[in-house]
Amino acid sequence: MTIKHKITLYSSLFFSGFYALIALFIVMSFASFRAEEFKERLNEKALTTIRLLLDVKELDNDLLKIIDQNSIHQLYDEKTLIFDENFNLIYSSLDDTKIHWTTGDLEILKTEGAYFKSEGENEIYGIKHLNNGKQFYAIVSANDNYGKSKLRYLTTIVIITFLVFLLATWLFTFTLIKKQLKPLDEFHENISQINDLHIERQLATKENSKNEIDLLSIEFNQMMSRITEVYNLQKDFTAHVSHELRTPLLKLSAQVENQLLQQKGENDLFLKSMMQDIAQLNELINSLLLLTKNNQTNPREYESIRIDEVLYAAFEKISHDFKDISIDFSIAESVAETPEILEVKASPNLLEIAFSNLIKNAYLYSDNKKVQVKIYKDNHKLKLSIINAGSKIADKAEDILFKPFKRGENTADSKGLGIGLTIVKRILTNFDFSIEYTFGSYTHQFLIIF
Template identity: 30%
Template sequence: MTIRNRLTIRFTGLVSSILLLAFVSIYAFCWYFISSDFYRRLDRKANTIGDMLIRHRLNTDLIQQLTRIRKDQLPNQKIIAFDQRDSIILSTNESITLTLPQSVLSNIRQTREKEFRQDKYYVVGARFMTASGQFVVIASAENKYGDEFLRRLFWSLTGLFCLIVAITAFSGWFFANDALRPVQAMDRTLNAIFPKNRDERLPLYHDNDEISRLSQTINQLLDRVNESFRLQRMFVANVSHELKNPLTLISSQLEVSLLNERGPEAYRQTIRSVLQDVTELASLTHELLRLSQLNQNDAVSLLTDQVRIDEIVWDVRAQVNAINPHYKVTVQLGTLPEEPDQLSVQGNKTLLETALKNLTENACKFSDDGKARVEVDFQEAVVTIRIQNQGNPIPTADLPYIFEPFYRSRKTAEVRGYGIGLSLVERIVRLHRGRVQVSSSVGQPTVFSIMLPR
């Protein structure tokens, strides 16, 4: 079922329920008022006849004559009086037959008064106490005008209810269509966007309503999807390129070796070269595997350690200094907190060590003198780690893309690597709910800053 039909049905059902409750209340009030008024009129007639017959002891013939000549007779009015032995002592309008069971008379004597319906007649019974026993006077009549009014009121309300429900259903269908028109336009636009028009976006209005906010959210989603497609294409292209070079080298060397007979030393040299290319492929595959395994869903299972930042920094310093004799890493710790626990953050020691090692090694690799400086600042809510070096600044055009997988600028293309390290650093920091920033300009050191929440 479409949203339009669902909204129409719900709107119509709500209005119909309210309208039905109002009409039923109106009809019930009119029925109660008309019935109560008619029963009061019958009660007055029963008490009048009872007073004349029982208390004032008027002659029955005189009473019948008086009831015939009175002008306030009710339609098909009939009065019956019973003595203490349930014998009829007065009966008017003999053309109407009103049968009353013995149980009804007994009930009237017990309750003093009784109002009830018998077929189309309204009936009221009243009890009169005398020294000789209990008398019962029954007054009955048809409420023709009241019943006719209620019947017309019922059909009028029924017709009015059906008319209003029909108008409500049509109005709800029309207004639902009008309200959903922007959604239909969004649907057509979104169907036209993929796969060819990924740069097209939904139009934004200044109404600041739910549709406008939804359009803005969808545009942001489309931006992220478009960025994902771009990264995916770049990732595939770069991986293909990185895999193609060593595979081509391996194939070429093996083909050359098979052209002519060579000496053992030549074959050993070829095997060593091929082994080196295979090692590079294995290293690249390992880095890709580590990059693919890091995602936000792993945070709960991975970030379970209390990691001492000062210990990791000193370990990274030792590891990087051992990589190359020209590398030199200096560490400067800020004001240390009094409590040792404040030196720690919750996370994964191996991952944080990998991130710091990659940044520190890059700082030494791209510095003019092979030196890098690591500064740690312990604050109340965050731990900030800065890795800086002196050297050629990162081009401004490259700064937005340095954390993307396999991205390598012209400056870094001359240095051996795969372009995965900074992407891996960014994912590790984001996994720890932190953020990484970089600043690089001419005449100033290049600084990578990692902010980890305490």
């Protein structure tokens, strides 16, 4: 998970959790308020009923039931019971609602003076009342349908607002974080474009900016300038040395060649071996020069060239050097029907070197000296595959295929410098092409994606 997503997640969780706690507090506070308010109403109902029953002599039980039933403060699903000091029931309201009470409930009232509890949808309130020196007990049961309806409405509103707040918080936080960290994304994108071919690239900065990312970009540019200077010094040194080595090698090659022409005999094998070593040294020097060449030319500045034409030139060169090579070349029908697909912007000379190195590599490490080359189109991209048959190389060797002067265990019986694939990778990268290596079914494949 990226830092941007982590900040968004943690910020949203914090504010959402904070709001959820506030919402829960509001709902619980209102629920407690509703219960206390309803308890007061039940208390008022109980006291009013006791006073009417005991203090107004003109009222009998039947009349009190009628008054109680038509009271403007009538409670929903209400039931009222009045007991004397001996726990005898002296009044019961007219409705059919039942109150589940026991002598234990009256004992609690006698001891504690009041109690409040819930029973199903109803809530029950009991109270002890002293009248004319005598104790009376009242138990009132009712359903606070109106209060509960308000509580449900409030809970629904709170849940809806919480969900809206949650969505708004996530969107706002993500948008804000994305906007604030946009310079960091640009910083990452610019850094990802820096490689050995574009090492002198500088990051865009704003003057007199106190933004941490701009300050970091300035420091990064200064660091890259120092690295570029050292890199160029090293590259220039390698190039100069390579140029200087060419002259003595050419002289040595000419002298050995003259000796071969003038002498015939035992020294022929020795001189031919020297010529091979000199040729290998020349190849190494040429490779070093190619690797150290700072080719920063934009591929768009090249003229369009055709892949198949460059391949034919590479085939001709390889066939001249290796007489027993067998090349199976094919172009997919979808590509052949639209030849303009074969056109790319690159240097034909450099691209020919890359193709030649790949075909040469496939030939040298093939079990049957056969190389299969195919051009086709896949996922709207032009691809070139170079395949040869051979046993699998070690997994560690796959990791160093494109590293200079690194050779696998399967190269012990063949001559090479371990730099050919490095050159290939460098050339293709310079033209914004990519290369992949895969092994399967006893075949090695290098895949170039244009």
